[in-house]
Structures are given as structure tokens and as C-alpha cells.
Amino acid sequence: MAEATAGKIVLTTADGVPLKRKLRQTQQLMKRRAFTLVLPLLAFIGITFVWPIALMVYRGIDNPVLSEFMPNAAEAVLDWDSSQSELPPEEVFAIVARDLVQARKDKTVGKVATRLNYELPGSRSLITSSARKLSRVEDGPWMEAMLKADSDWGKRETWAALQRIAPRYTGSFYLAALDMTYDENGAIVSQPENRQIYVTLFVRTLWVSLFITLACALLAYPISYLMATQPLRISNLLMILVLLPFWTSLLVRTTSWIVLLQTEGVLNDIMVALGLIGDENRIQMIYNMTGTIVAMVHILLPFMVLPLFSVMKTISPSYVRAAQSLGATPARAFWKVYFPQTVPGIGAGSILVFILAIGYYITPALVGGRTGQLISNFIAFHMQKSLNWGLAAALGGILLFGVLALYWLYNRLVGIDNMKLG
Amino acid sequence: MAGPPPYATPLYRSWYYGFRFLCALIFLFLIAPILVIMPLSFNAEPYFTFTKGMLSLDPDAFSLRWYEDIINNQQWLHSIKNSFIVGIASTILATTLGTLAALGLSRSYLPYRAAIMGVLISPMIVPLIITAAGMYFFYSELRLTQTYTGLILAHTALGTPFVVITVTATLVGFDHSLTRAAQSLGADPVRTFFKVQMPLILPGVISGALFAFVTSFDEVVVVLFMAGFEQRTIPRQMWAGIREQISPTILAVATLLIIFSICLMTALELLRRRNERLRGLSAG
Numbered sequence: 022m023a024e025a026t027a028g029k030i031v032l033t034t035a036d037g038v039p040l041k042r043k044l045r046q047t048q049q050l051m052k053r054r055a056f057t058l059v060l061p062l063l064a065f066i067g068i069t070f071v072w073p074i075a076l077m078v079y080r081g082i083d084n085p086v087l088s089e090f091m092p093n094a095a096e097a098v099l100d101w102d103s104s105q106s107e108l109p110p111e112e113v114f115a116i117v118a119r120d121l122v123q124a125r126k127d128k129t130v131g132k133v134a135t136r137l138n139y140e141l142p143g144s145r146s147l148i149t150s151s152a153r154k155l156s157r158v159e160d161g162p163w164m165e166a167m168l169k170a171d172s173d174w175g176k177r178e179t180w181a182a183l184q185r186i187a188p189r190y191t192g193s194f195y196l197a198a199l200d201m202t203y204d205e206n207g208a209i210v211s212q213p214e215n216r217q218i219y220v221t222l223f224v225r226t227l228w229v230s231l232f233i234t235l236a237c238a239l240l241a242y243p244i245s246y247l248m249a250t251q252p253l254r255i256s257n258l259l260m261i262l263v264l265l266p267f268w269t270s271l272l273v274r275t276t277s278w279i280v281l282l283q284t285e286g287v288l289n290d291i292m293v294a295l296g297l298i299g300d301e302n303r304i305q306m307i308y309n310m311t312g313t314i315v316a317m318v319h320i321l322l323p324f325m326v327l328p329l330f331s332v333m334k335t336i337s338p339s340y341v342r343a344a345q346s347l348g349a350t351p352a353r354a355f356w357k358v359y360f361p362q363t364v365p366g367i368g369a370g371s372i373l374v375f376i377l378a379i380g381y382y383i384t385p386a387l388v389g390g391r392t393g394q395l396i397s398n399f400i401a402f403h404m405q406k407s408l409n410w411g412l413a414a415a416l417g418g419i420l421l422f423g424v425l426a427l428y429w430l431y432n433r434l435v436g437i438d439n440m441k442l443g
Numbered sequence: 444m445a446g447p448p449p450y451a452t453p454l455y456r457s458w459y460y461g462f463r464f465l466c467a468l469i470f471l472f473l474i475a476p477i478l479v480i481m482p483l484s485f486n487a488e489p490y491f492t493f494t495k496g497m498l499s500l501d502p503d504a505f506s507l508r509w510y511e512d513i514i515n516n517q518q519w520l521h522s523i524k525n526s527f528i529v530g531i532a533s534t535i536l537a538t539t540l541g542t543l544a545a546l547g548l549s550r551s552y553l554p555y556r557a558a559i560m561g562v563l564i565s566p567m568i569v570p571l572i573i574t575a576a577g578m579y580f581f582y583s584e585l586r587l588t589q590t591y592t593g594l595i596l597a598h599t600a601l602g603t604p605f606v607v608i609t610v611t612a613t614l615v616g617f618d619h620s621l622t623r624a625a626q627s628l629g630a631d632p633v634r635t636f637f638k639v640q641m642p643l644i645l646p647g648v649i650s651g652a653l654f655a656f657v658t659s660f661d662e663v664v665v666v667l668f669m670a671g672f673e674q675r676t677i678p679r680q681m682w683a684g685i686r687e688q689i690s691p692t693i694l695a696v697a698t699l700l701i702i703f704s705i706c707l708m709t710a711l712e713l714l715r716r717r718n719e720r721l722r723g724l725s726a727g
Contacts (some may be wrong), residue, residue, distance in 0.1 A: 052554055058547030059559055062540040062603060070566050070600040073581030074573060080580065240469050247466045261708075262470045268704040269477055270661045272681040273697040277476035279685065280483060280491045280694070287479055290492050322473060351455075380570020382664055387685055397572040404576050404668070417573045428568045432561060 308390030332366030541606025589671030602655030613647025646718035
């Protein structure tokens with residue numbers, strides 16, 4: 022139906038609504054319907070996955086211990102201007118002493134001690150024993166009493182550390198994860214040489230992941246090429262050799278590398294039997310970085326082969342033939358014509374392998390020994406053993422940031438829509 | 444492989460065989476570790492290496508004692524049961540949620556489609572240790588650590604990206620005029636889904652479900668953080684075995700798992716072929 026109004030023709034539906042508006046309404050409805058389908062999963066992932074991880078990253082700046090368990094002390098220490106005097110005045114001593122005694126009654130003094138210990142190693146007993154001794158002291162002067170309980174209360178660095186753990190939020194975990202700390206005047210400085218481990222560890226993880234990615238690319242290229250150029254029947258058979266490890270449990274594969282590589286293992290036995298090495302100097306190939314790298318390359322290789330193969334399959338052999346018929350040597354034809362067409366496959370595979378390698382935990386933990394540990398293993402260590410959750414969260418936050426940046430890059434270059442499985 | 448063409452020069456000939464030899468070595472690297480542990484699981488001795496008797500194929504050197512060990516060991520049986528409980532429950536949840544989402548995501552007019560897709564795939568990308576740490580903090584506050592519920596929810600989150608990816612991939616070639624036809628003939632949306640869409644995308648849904656199941660079945664990092672002794676799964680039990688008291692029973696379990704994964708792989712391949720046939724991509 023059409024109505025002419027002021028020279029303009031407005032198309033309407035049977036019930037007189039302008040067609041444009043009706044179309045917009047329908048589109049809105051369709052959008053809403055599509056969104057309703059996605060919503061349950063989006064909500065589920067949001068609650069069970071994104072939110073917990075956001076909370077974890079937040080935990081890296083969260084600093085509740087002192088402000089929760091010794092609130093008055095936290096406030097008093099923060100109010101004290103450390104640039105004015107070497108040690109805080111008597112009233113700060115008094116408040117801290119009273120809070121220590123109270124924390125001991127509340128049985129939270131251990132948590133305070135642990136927290137201070139992260140900031141100032143070796144200070145755990147300072148808190149616990151002082152709290153015990155001070156609970157027997159009736160009245161002040163508190164400075165004297167505290168110095169008698171532990172002479173460390175007379176040190177400026179003790180009070181500086183206490184001042185650092187007093188705020189509700191702290192950057193010290195993230196700084197610690199980057200081998201930095203606050204000095205006694207609150208300036209950011211590097212950790213002492215012997216406590217610098219995390220930057221080295223991050224760099225090591227990056228290099229190991231790069232090396233693994235490169236190794237995977239070098240190993241995946243020939244076999245993908247072979248599979249892509251063989252008739253379907255043969256390439257399907259060869260594909261099974263790639264897919265079987267892909268589908269086999271991670272722990273099974275790690276176990277088999279232990280069986281193969283350990284000093285009393287299959288590979289060493291073979292080499293001894295062949296006379297390549299003597300029985301007494303078997304090679305240590307596992308429980309070190311070699312073991313980590315070999316096992317990880319094996320585990321991640323299919324992730325490189327699959328995208329590379331799917332790219333190579335689409336490259337027509339006539340390009341290379343044309344190049345050769347125009348006089349290019351086979352090597353030149355490969356390098357100038359074939360290889361550039363496979364670069365998207367290499368890129369897709371490489372980013373995927375790199376992302377997976379950088380956060381790997383299980384394999385280094387099982388076959389890495391002492392020297393083959395990566396950043397994930399230290400996150401696990403602080404989660405489970407040292408219980409320094411703030412530091413674990415900070416290390417995790419930095420790792421997560423790196424991975425998400427790579428994920429964004431992958432999405433830009435390859436697109437998650439094009440991610441293929443199996 | 445028919446060999447190099449008859450006109451090949453010696454240089455090409457050596458390249459031809461050299462390249463194939465190199466490829467053979469790489470395939471050996473891929474497959475050997477998995478094949479080596481299968482015969483070793485029949486070792487009569489508690490060693491992780493081939494004994495002289497095994498090499499001379501002496502029947503006394505082989506035994507099924509490590510398999511008997513699994514059957515007689517309550518812990519292993521319990522962990523197998525756990526793996527299936529957690530795996531199946533999380534697969535059902537992940538497949539339902541993932542398929543629904545994929546149906547929405549396959550519409551190009553969905554607002555913020557790329558961003559939503561990015562969030563839904565992220566459980567696959569974020570390092571497991573970070574996922575595990577985050578979930579541990581969150582779930583322990585809800586008192587869901589060391590419960591089956593917590594573990595199933597965690598594994599569901601990890602499995603959904605695979606369902607989303609496989610089902611959206613299946614829906615790429617889906618002809619939406621089929622659903623419109625069904626609706627114009629009077630079918631309501633639910634009926635349209637089950638009678639028209641579902642049969643066509645079923646191979647994608649099942650392969651997504653298989654991926655989700657394997658993800659849960661093989662997952663150990665989240666289990667390490669979230670599960671108590673009661674919820675130990677097979678990989679968790681293997682982890683303990685490798686770290687604490689390594690015994691050839693692990694090799695027997697590993698062999699069973701390899702056979703299991705061969706079955707899954709075959710199922711997936713058959714589904715893929717069926718899917719291609721349904722979508723008319725190939726004749727076979």
C-alpha cells in the first residue's frame with residue numbers, strides 16, 4: 022500500500038505501519054531472539070569463568086590482612102609521617118601493641134605475621150612472639166615494652182614494612198612479580214640480586230615457548246607438505262598418525278616420555294645396546310629443560326600440523342609448476358611461490374602453539390625437574406605451597422594479560438571463526 | 444607412494460627419498476611414544492623398560508598383572524567412575540548450552556557477535572593454571588570446592604568452547620530457508636528445531652560433545668585445585684602415580700586410555716564424513 026504525503030511516498034504494511042519501521046521492529050525482534058539463545062551460555066561463562074578470573078586478578082592488589090585484623094594499627098601506621106622521624110612516636114607503638122594483643126586473642130595474629138613475612142622475609146616470629154610477650158604486659162610505656170619484646174621494633178625497616186602492608190590496596194604483589202619492591206622511603210626499587218627470579222622466569226618462559234613454536238613449525242612443515250601432496254587415501258592414513266597423539270590423554274603422553282627418556286629408560290637402553298654410550302654414562306634427558314621441551318613439542322605438534330595442513334591442501338600445485346615452467350629452479354619456485362601461500366597457516370599454528378606453550382603447567386611439573394620449570398609452575402607453587410596468594414594472583418594476572426594480547430592478535434589475524442578442530 | 448618419476452635426475456631422486464625419510468622420522472616422533480608404552484604394560488617385571496625376556500618374546504616375560512592391579516584397586520576403580528560421572532554430566536551441560544549459543548551466534552545480525560564469541564571461546568585460551576586458581580578462590584567461597592557440583596561446573600565451562608566452535612562450523616553451511624519453510628508450513632520454533640535443524644546439525648553437535656567429554660576426561664589442573672580425595676579422576680590418579688609411587692599400573696591405564704581415544708577418534712571421523720555427506724560437500 023502506498024500513500025502520497027507531501028510528494029513523498031511512504032510504503033506501509035497491510036496494517037498501516039510504515040514499512041521501514043516494521044522492518045526495524047522485525048530486525049530488533051530477530052536480534053533479541055538470537056541474543057536470547059546466546060544468553061544462557063554467556064551468563065554461565067560470565068559467572069563460572071570470567072568473574073572468578075577477574076576476582077583473581079583483583080586479589081593481586083587486594084590487601085585486607087592488616088586493615089581487617091589490626092584496623093587501628095593500620096590507620097595509625099599510615100598516619101605516621103615516616104620522613105619526620107626515624108621511629109614512630111609512643112602513641113603509635115601503643116596502638117600497634119594493643120592491636121597485636123587483640124589479634125592474638127582473635128587468633129588472627131598468624132595471618133598478620135605471614136603477610137608481613139612476604140614483605141619482610143624472616144619477620145614472622147617478630148609478630149607472633151611480640152604478641153605473646155606483650156599480652157603479659159599490663160601497661161606502657163609501650164615503646165620500651167615492644168623493644169624489650171623484640172629489638173627489631175627499633176628498626177626503621179620493620180616500621181616501613183608495616184606501613185607498606187597497611188593500605189587496603191597494594192601494588193606490592195604486582196611489583197614483587199616483576200622483581201621490584203618499595204624501599205623504606207616508599208620508592209620503587211629492584212629487589213636485591215638474590216631475590217630476582219620472576220623476570221628471569223618470564224623471559225625464560227617466553228624463550229622456551231618461542232623455541233617450542235619454532236621447533237613445531239619446523240617439524241610440522243615437511244609432514245604437512247607430504248600429506249597435502251599425497252593422494253587422499255594415503256594422506257588420510259598419515260593423518261591418523263597426527264590425530265592419534267592429539268586425542269591421547271596428556272598424562273599418557275607425558276608418561277610415555279618419562280618411560281622413553283629416563284636414564285633407565287628405553288632410549289638410553291637402545292643407545293647402550295648399540296654401543297653409542299657406555300652403560301655408566303647414560304644421558305640425563307628428563308627431569309630437566311630437555312625433557313620439558315621434547316615432551317611439549319610432541320604434545321603441541323598436532324596444533325601446528327592441523328592449520329598448516331588445511332592451508333596447504335587448498336594450494337593448487339599448478340602455481341609451482343607454472344613457476345618451474347617459467348624457468349625457476351625447484352628451490353626458487355618453492356620459496357617464491359609455494360612458501361608465501363603457506364604463511365597464514367604457519368601464523369595461525371604458531372600463535373596457537375605459543376599461547377598454549379606459555380601457560381603450560383602439567384608437563385613441566387612432571388618432567389621438568391628443577392631446571393625445567395616455567396611461570397605456571399611458580400603460580401601453582403605460590404597457590405599450594407607458599408600460600409602467597411597475592412603473589413600467585415599477580416603472576417597470573419601478568420601471564421593472563423600476555424595471553425589475552427596474543428589472543429586478540431590471533432583473532433585479528435586468523436579470526437576465531439576460522440579455528441578448526443580435528 | 445609410487446616412487447619418483449622415471450625421468451628424475453639423481454639429485455631429485457636423493458631429495459625425494461631424503462624428504463620421505465625425514466617425514467618418516469617426524470611421524471615416528473609423533474607416534475612412537477604412544478606405541479612404546481603399550482607392550483610395556485604387559486611387562487611381567489615392575490620395570491619401565493623392555494626386559495631380555497620381552498625382546499626374545501618369551502611368554503613368561505609378559506603378564507596381565509598390571510591390568511589385574513587396576514581391577515583390584517579400589518582407588519583406580521573409583522577414579523574411573525568419577526571420570527565418567529564428571530565427564531558425562533559436564534558434557535550434557537556444555538552441549539546444551541553450547542548448541543543453543545551456537546544457534547544464536549550463527550546469525551550474522553547478532554549484536555556484538557565478535558565480542559561475544561571472544562568471551563565464549565576464552566576458556567580454551569586462558570592458561571589452565573589461571574583458570575584453576577581463579578576458580579579455586581571463587582568456588583571455595585561458595586563451598587563448592589571438593590564437591591562434584593563444583594568440578595562439573597568447572598569442566599562445563601572448559602568444554603563449551605569446543606561445542607560452540609564445532610556447532611557454529613556446522614551451521615556455516617546451513618540453509619536457513621529450511622527453517623523458514625518449516626515455520627511457514629505451521630511448525631512452531633521448538634518443533635522446527637527438533638525436526639529440521641537438529642537432524643542436520645547433529646554430527647556437529649555430537650562431535651562437539653565428544654570434544655567436551657575428552658576435555659573433561661583429560662583435565663587435571665582444575666581437578667588438582669578443586670577436587671578432594673573423593674572426586675579424584677583418572678588423570679588425577681595418574682598424576683599422583685607419576686609423582687608419588689610410579690608403578691607399571693599407570694602404563695596399563697595408559698594403554699586402556701589409548702584404546703579409548705582410538706574409539707573416540709574413529710567415532711569423530713565417521714561423524715565428520717556423515718556431516719560432509721549431509722551437507723553435500725563430498726560424494727563419499
